[in-house]
Amino acid sequence: MNSQKHRSTTQIDPVPDDLESARAKLVYIYLEAADGATAEELGDILAMKKINILSVLNSLSSAGYIERTGSEYVVTN
Numbered sequence: 001m002n003s004q005k006h007r008s009t010t011q012i013d014p015v016p017d018d019l020e021s022a023r024a025k026l027v028y029i030y031l032e033a034a035d036g037a038t039a040e041e042l043g044d045i046l047a048m049k050k051i052n053i054l055s056v057l058n059s060l061s062s063a064g065y066i067e068r069t070g071s072e073y074v075v076t077n
Contacts, residue, residue, distance in 0.1 A: 038071050
């Protein structure tokens with residue numbers, strides 16, 4: 001009997017080389033894997049304070065890695 005479960009084969013692109021902050025990398029990877037999230041969702045899921053999430057989102061947005069669509073943030077293509 002085979003007890004292995006099949007996992008999704010979704011490919012996540014590499015994290016941009018110039019992202020040095022561990023928090024920025026974590027938020028970027030989560031946004032890419034989840035196809036977007038709100039600041040509140042990120043805070044809950046990543047166990048980060050909202051002020052830290054907003055700071056990271058602002059940095060990623062200013063660098064052009066993410067954009068806000070409505071209340072969600074998504075990775076730019």
